[in-house]
Amino acid sequence: xxxxxxxxxxxxxxxxxxxxxxxxxxxxxxxxxxxxxxxxxxxxxxxxxxxxxxxxxxxxxxxxxxxxxxxxxxxxxxxxxxxxxxxxxxxxxxxxxxxxxxxxxxxxxxxxxxxxxxxxxxxxxxxxxxxxxxxxxxxxxxxxxxxxxxxxxxxxxxxxxxxxxxxxxxxxxxxxxxxxxxxxxxxxxxxxxxxxxxxxxxxxxxxxxxxxxxxxxxxxxxxxxxxxxxxxxxxxxxxxxxxxxxxxxxxxxxxxxxxxxxxxxxxxxxxxxxxxxxxxxxxxxxxxxxxxxxxxxxxxxxxxxxxxxxxxxxxxxxxxxxxxxxxxxxxxxxxxxxxxxxxxxxxxxxxxxxxxxxxxxxxxxxxxxxxxxxxxxxxxxxxxxxxxxxxxxxxxxxxxxxxxxxxxxxxxxxxxxxxxxxxxxxxxxxxxxxxxxxxxxxxxxxxxxxxxxxxxxxxxxxxxxxxxxxxxxxxxxxxxxxxxxxxxxxxxxxxxxxxxxxxxxxxxxxxxxxxxxxxxxxxxxxxxxxxxx
Numbered sequence: 110x111x112x113x114x115x116x117x118x119x120x121x122x123x124x125x126x127x128x129x130x131x132x133x134x135x136x137x138x139x140x141x142x143x144x145x146x147x148x149x150x151x152x153x154x155x156x157x158x159x160x161x162x163x164x165x166x167x168x169x170x171x172x173x174x175x176x177x178x179x180x181x182x183x184x185x186x187x188x189x190x191x192x193x194x195x196x197x198x199x200x201x202x203x204x205x206x207x208x209x210x211x212x213x214x215x216x217x218x219x220x221x222x223x224x225x226x227x228x229x230x231x232x233x234x235x236x237x238x239x240x241x242x243x244x245x246x247x248x249x250x251x252x253x254x255x256x257x258x259x260x261x262x263x264x265x266x267x268x269x270x271x272x273x274x275x276x277x278x279x280x281x282x283x284x285x286x287x288x289x290x291x292x293x294x295x296x297x298x299x300x301x302x303x304x305x306x307x308x309x310x311x312x313x314x315x316x317x318x319x320x321x322x323x324x325x326x327x328x329x330x331x332x333x334x335x336x337x338x339x340x341x342x343x344x345x346x347x348x349x350x351x352x353x354x355x356x357x358x359x360x361x362x363x364x365x366x367x368x369x370x371x372x373x374x375x376x377x378x379x380x381x382x383x384x385x386x387x388x389x390x391x392x393x394x395x396x397x398x399x400x401x402x403x404x405x406x407x408x409x410x411x412x413x414x415x416x417x418x419x420x421x422x423x424x425x426x427x428x429x430x431x432x433x434x435x436x437x438x439x440x441x442x443x444x445x446x447x448x449x450x451x452x453x454x455x456x457x458x459x460x461x462x463x464x465x466x467x468x469x470x471x472x473x474x475x476x477x478x479x480x481x482x483x484x485x486x487x488x489x490x491x492x493x494x495x496x497x498x499x500x501x502x503x504x505x506x507x508x509x510x511x512x513x514x515x516x517x518x519x520x521x522x523x524x525x526x527x528x529x530x531x532x533x534x535x536x537x538x539x540x541x542x543x544x545x546x547x548x549x550x551x552x553x554x555x556x557x558x559x560x561x562x563x564x565x566x567x568x569x570x571x572x573x574x575x576x577x578x579x580x581x582x583x584x585x586x587x588x589x590x591x592x593x594x595x596x597x598x599x600x601x602x603x604x605x606x607x608x609x610x611x612x613x614x615x616x617x618x619x620x621x622x623x624x625x626x627x628x629x630x631x632x633x634x635x636x637x638x639x640x641x642x
Contacts, residue, residue, distance in 0.1 A: 140480035143539065144487060147188065151491035154185030161499035163550070172324065173492050183495040193490050201483070208482035209328075213313045213433050215471065217306050220440030222467020223460055227448030229391055230257075232384045234268045243279045247289055250275075251348035254293025255300040255341050258307060264294045265578045270585045282363040283589045284601065289352040291571060291582050292605035293344070298533070299560075299567035300340030304330055304628075307533065308337070309433055311559055314538050317485055318545035319555040321495050322637065330432040332556040333563065334628035336620065340564070343616060347608045355604050387450035391443040398439050402431070425630060481538045494542045501543070502550035512553050512633075513621040516561040517614055519544055523565030524610070528573045533566045554635040556627045561617050568609035571602040 162182040170176035174183050186193065205211075224230055237253045250272045257264035269290040276286025298307075309330050316328040380388070406414040406428050414428040444463070448454025454463075488494045505515065519540075526536050540562065548558045570576050579598075586593040586601075624633050 137477045137480055140477070140484050140539070144480065144484050147484065147487055147491060147493065151185060151188040151487075151493055154491070154493060154496070155187035155190075157185075159185040159493075159496055161496040163499055173489060174495070183492040183499070185496060186490060186492050188487055188491050193487075196490065197483070197487070200486075204486045205479050205482050208478060208485070209313045209317055211475075211478050211482070213309050214306065214474070215468070216433055217309060217436050217440070218467050218471055219464045220437035220444070221306060222470070223444035223448070223454075223463045224440040225444075226463040226466055227444040227453045228384070228451060229387070229444050229447040231267050232380060232388060232447065234264070235271065236380055236384075236388060238268070238271055238275055243281075246276065246279060246281070246286075247352045248345050248349045250286065250289045251293045251297070251345040252302075252341060254290050254348075255297040255344065256302055257294060258298065258301055258305065265581060269294060269582060270588075273585060273589065277363065277589070280363070282357055282360045284360055284586060284593070285352055285357040287582070287586055287589070288356050288601045288605070289348055292348050292351075292602065292609075295570040295576065295578065296568045296602070296605050296609050297340060297344045297348075298570055299337060299563040300344055301337045302341055304334050304337070304432070305436065308333060309436070310534050311537050311563065312556075314485075314534065314541045315545055315555045315559045318494075318541035318543075319549060321489070321498065321542065321546040322549045326555065327426065327430065329426075329429040329556070329628065329631055330436075331429060331628040332631040333560050335625070336560045336627045337563075339616065339620075340567075340613075343612055344609060347612060348605065351604050351608055356601060381451075383451040384447075387447035390446040390450050394442045394446045395439065398435070398442060402428075402435055405431075429630070477532075477534075481534075485538065485542060488542050495546060497543055498546035498550060501547045505547075505551060511621075512551065513618040515548065515551065516553065516557065516617055516621060519548075519558060520561045520565035520614060520617055523562045524569045527566050527569040533563070536566065537562055549635050550637060552634050552636070554627070554632055556631040557621070557633045557635075560620075560627055564613040564617055568606050568613060572599065572606045 160182060162180050164179055164181070170181060173186075174181050176182075188194075188197075234253065234257055238249065242249070254264070254268060254272075257268050269287060272290035273283040273287040277283040309328075312328045312330060312332055316326060319326040402414070406412055406425075414425075414431055416424050416427055419426070441460075445454055445460055448459070454460060523536065523540070526540075537559075541559075544562075545555050545558050549555060573579070579595075583593065583595065583598055586598055590597075620627075621633050626632055
């Protein structure tokens with residue numbers, strides 16, 4: 110990039126955001142700084158006698174709290190104390206290995222790696238877009254883009270350039286196809302039709318935070334299912350309208366020629382006979398896995414996934430808890446079935462190698478989790494989290510702010526941070542220990558707080574050059590127009606982002622006001638001391 114182009118790129122508000130973001134270190138290093146800051150804060154809190162108390166109906170105090178005469182009290186504890194320093198070093202392996210998100214994410218990734226490396230995810234994306242109706246091309250791209258989050262990197266590397274090619278062959282401007290696909294995949298990151306890896310990852314951080322208030326609170330992987338489905342329903346017509354009525358008219362007619370190279374690229378997207386066969390087998394295996402789980406929940410006299418002694422939604426808790434293993438099996442078995450049909454899987458060794466590759470790709474995440482796990486654990490040891498949550502909840506309660514407005518504040522904070530820190534899990538692992546317990550004390554459920562965070566984290570992805578895939582999308586755009594730069598791509602995506610923001614805020618507020626369920630057994634409101642659903 111020339112010095113002149115770089116200078117133009119760093120002018121104005123977006124340039125200021127880019128410069129500020131570039132000053133930030135890797136999220137892993139950010140957590141290292143946060144740990145040092147937390148240690149100093151805990152020392153100050155202990156020295157000043159920080160504490161917080163609330164009524165408690167239980168007979169046994171949660172860990173790190175004191176219970177006397179029905180009052181639960183948290184007192185700040187210095188992380189420099191002999192007890193906490195010893196705990197830090199002695200329990201370091203246990204703190205890392207026992208971090209709930211780690212096991213959950215790795216379990217699903219072992220299966221997802223097989224589905225991805227076997228070519229199943231890529232084939233599903235290509236099959237769904239290959240025969241798209243020209244008149245309905247934009248909404249099809251929108252829905253597939255939001256569903257393709259399960260495919261991880263394939264959503265960006267395969268789907269977005271394929272959408273541009275498909276638009277070009279249909280005689281439409283390829284940049285409009287690229288913009289629609291990017292808006293769906295990245296701007297609609299919170300939306301999907303089925304829960305998956307990101308749900309388990311974020312809600313596992315929510316679980317750790319919720320246990321500050323309710324030690325037995327257990328994650329429900331379907332806790333945001335209805336909410337994320339609603340995002341698909343609402344965002345699809347937005348992408349359709351903005352693409353067809355705003356972006357494409359602004360780009361003007363595409364005068365490019367559908368040459369041999371372009372047709373060759375499109376032909377590469379066509380499924381082979383073996384891939385068609387593999388998809389049929391994968392579909393059959395999907396039905397078998399769903400049938401097996403249904404049988405374990407519904408078979409007369411044998412229901413391992415139903416708690417017969419519980420009442421109401423709590424009866425389904427074993428089923429919710431089994432879904433992580435269910436996603437693992439679904440991805441693993443469908444990937445094997447597809448790979449056997451295409452030749453990508455010839456033996457059990459191939460499956461093991463694919464799983465190993467999946468673990469290797471998780472190496473950056475493992476490094477990040479090491480520091481995140483210790484930050485969360487040390488946050489609990491210091492008692493700073495519940496003290497901030499209790500005192501913060503009392504202050505907000507005195508202000509009498511409605512729950513909907515409180516959640517909008519979380520949403521907007523998430524949006525602001527997303528301009529600088531792209532990782533959804535990194536931001537939530539730092540925010541959740543404060544906002545989740547605080548909002549629980551205000552009567553807002555952990556699932557609702559997580560949903561608001563996810564909405565805010567979603568639409569700003571397409572507004573910042575700091576998003577990890579932004580340079581890749583820029584390169585895709587330059588294939589069709591060499592003059593496309595950072596500013597060009599940001600201007601292309603801004604109408605989507607602003608529309609998503611307005612609708613996302615309205616949707617979150619409406620969800621609270623109408624008191625709609627967020628998923629099976631997941632409600633907007635929370636009662637302190639209530640049993641886990």
